[in-house]
Amino acid sequence: MKPVAFSYHRPRTLDEALALLRSEPDCKVIAGGQSLIPLMNFRLSRPGALVDINEIEGLNRVEKTDGGLRIGALVRHQALAEHPLVREVCPVLAEAAGHVGHWAIRNRGSLGGSLAHADPAAELPAAMVALDARFEVASADGVRQVPARSFFLGYLMTDLAPDELLVAVHVPAQTGRAFGFHEFARRPGDFALAGAFAEVGPGGAGAVTWFGVSGGPERCELTFPEDAAAREAAFAALVEPFDPGQDAPYRRHLAVQAAERAYQQAVGGRG
Amino acid sequence: MSEVQTKVRIRLRVNGAEHEVDVEPRWLLSDVLRHQLGLTGTHVGCEQGVCGACTVLVDGRPERSCLMFAVQAEGHEVTTVEGLTPAEGLSPLQAAFQAHHALQCGFCTPGMLVTAEALLRENPNPTEEQVREALSGNVCRCTGYQFIVDAVLAAAREGRS
Numbered sequence: 394m395k396p397v398a399f400s401y402h403r404p405r406t407l408d409e410a411l412a413l414l415r416s417e418p419d420c421k422v423i424a425g426g427q428s429l430i431p432l433m434n435f436r437l438s439r440p441g442a443l444v445d446i447n448e449i450e451g452l453n454r455v456e457k458t459d460g461g462l463r464i465g466a467l468v469r470h471q472a473l474a475e476h477p478l479v480r481e482v483c484p485v486l487a488e489a490a491g492h493v494g495h496w497a498i499r500n501r502g503s504l505g506g507s508l509a510h511a512d513p514a515a516e517l518p519a520a521m522v523a524l525d526a527r528f529e530v531a532s533a534d535g536v537r538q539v540p541a542r543s544f545f546l547g548y549l550m551t552d553l554a555p556d557e558l559l560v561a562v563h564v565p566a567q568t569g570r571a572f573g574f575h576e577f578a579r580r581p582g583d584f585a586l587a588g589a590f591a592e593v594g595p596g597g598a599g600a601v602t603w604f605g606v607s608g609g610p611e612r613c614e615l616t617f618p619e620d621a622a623a624r625e626a627a628f629a630a631l632v633e634p635f636d637p638g639q640d641a642p643y644r645r646h647l648a649v650q651a652a653e654r655a656y657q658q659a660v661g662g663r664g
Numbered sequence: 665m666s667e668v669q670t671k672v673r674i675r676l677r678v679n680g681a682e683h684e685v686d687v688e689p690r691w692l693l694s695d696v697l698r699h700q701l702g703l704t705g706t707h708v709g710c711e712q713g714v715c716g717a718c719t720v721l722v723d724g725r726p727e728r729s730c731l732m733f734a735v736q737a738e739g740h741e742v743t744t745v746e747g748l749t750p751a752e753g754l755s756p757l758q759a760a761f762q763a764h765h766a767l768q769c770g771f772c773t774p775g776m777l778v779t780a781e782a783l784l785r786e787n788p789n790p791t792e793e794q795v796r797e798a799l800s801g802n803v804c805r806c807t808g809y810q811f812i813v814d815a816v817l818a819a820a821r822e823g824r825s
């Protein structure tokens with residue numbers, strides 16, 4: 394099948410894009426198209442108009458700020474994985490980006506697209522929640538700031554209004570906390586069966602942010618027990634309420650193991 | 665909605681040549697390459713980004729031509745498997761595929777070649793694991809992959825010698 398007909402707009406500026414999002418009925422943003430076009434090819438999504446943001450200047454920058462990094466919404470997954478600033482300031486984010494899909498998908502799929510799409514098994518939404526990022530969201534009315542931790546509302550649902558554009562994310566530098574990441578997928582590039590980010594601070598206080606085992610990223614604070622068996626029991630108790638859908642017991646088991654490996658990576662100083 | 669079906673004239677740069685084509689915005693790059701430009705080396709399997717048969721280079725990087733509208737390729741350099749094939753004979757990578765029996769039905773082969781060529785340009789000396797990782801987004805239902813990996817590693821060795 395082929396997509397239904399739509400009108401196509403390729404604005405050069407952010408203001409033009411925001412005006413179109415407001416004026417065009419039944420309109421959707423297209424960034425990398427790596428989630429939207431499969432849906433359109435199978436006619437599961439039938440937008441009347443597309444606003445293509447790929448040619449807007451400046452949306453694909455990574456910049457150092459006072460508090461950490463500002464990463465443009467159009468930064469591709471592969472660029473995020475390889476970017477020297479991301480690797481320096483936030484290596485766990487670069488590592489997670491390298492697990493998004495296959496090479497050809499990563500070359501086109503964008504950070505903003507992944508966050509706006511909000512697939513429950515996606516790495517980057519969980520990364521943003523784990524890292525306590527803040528999103529810059531623009532509309533014709535102006536810019537508002539949304540904490541990642543209140544942006545994801547459930548399966549493919551976010552706080553974005555139809556006429557809003559995710560412009561950039563702000564990721565704070567990780568001082569005093571170590572991060573780790575692990576995911577289980579059947580093959581490299583597949584969506585995760587279960588994955589976790591671990592955050593470990595002084596005295597073992599920290600959090601685990603899971604993905605792939607619920608309707609969205611799930612962040613749980615805890616003090617990591619030093620004893621491995623006690624840690625496993627603590628993780629198991631935390632994932633118990635999640636509904637991973639298919640193969641639930643197995644996926645909860647993987648979630649526990651992912652948390653343990655992410656924890657090991659964090660305390661091993663590789664996070 | 666009258667403008668919806670209207671075709672737009674675009675300039676596409678494919679394999680070093682300029683083409684002027686009239687396309688509907690909803691036409692996929694994969695379909696325009698095949699049906700408008702006659703470049704049927706680019707295969708179409710799934711149209712959901714999973715199989716990799718439609719992989720082409722966009723500005724030198726492998727991307728799915730089924731997950732891009734042709735209008736979006738304007739201003740970018742597209743390279744298909746035809747563009748990686750010399751006028752006479754085979755490229756070293758293609759010759760290695762032949763020598764190592766890296767294809768049977770050949771359906772996946774263009775996507776494999778395009779992806780592997782991009783890998784070798786970026787990393788002329790890949791490990792077996794890097795080859796497998798790079799090709800993990802390309803499905804082959806015939807070979808079992810081992811011979812494809814062998815061929816890419818052999819082409820890399822030859823490139824070095």
Ligand SMILES: Cc1cc2nc3c(=O)[nH]c(=O)nc-3n(C[C@H](O)[C@H](O)[C@H](O)COP(=O)(O)OP(=O)(O)OC[C@H]3O[C@@H](n4cnc5c(N)ncnc54)[C@H](O)[C@@H]3O)c2cc1C
Nearest residue numbers: 424425426427428429494502503505506507509515559713
């Ligand atoms: C074979 C395959 C494997 C994949 N594997 C994984 C995986 O393992 N993990 C993973 O996380 N993802 C995976 N993906 C999805 C991939 O990460 C996508 O790149 C991503 O989900 C969407 O980004 P995009 O830029 O392509 O967005 P698009 O497809 O262009 O858009 C997706 C949605 O977000 C909206 N949108 C896009 N950008 C913005 C913006 N800046 N502001 C507001 N709304 C916006 C669009 O309107 C649309 O609704 C895979 C995809 C494929 C095809």
Ligand code: FES
Nearest residue numbers: 709710711716730
């Ligand atoms: S046809 Fe494009 S990935 Fe299968």
Ligand code: FES
Nearest residue numbers: 768769804805806
């Ligand atoms: S050779 Fe037949 S699919 Fe790969």
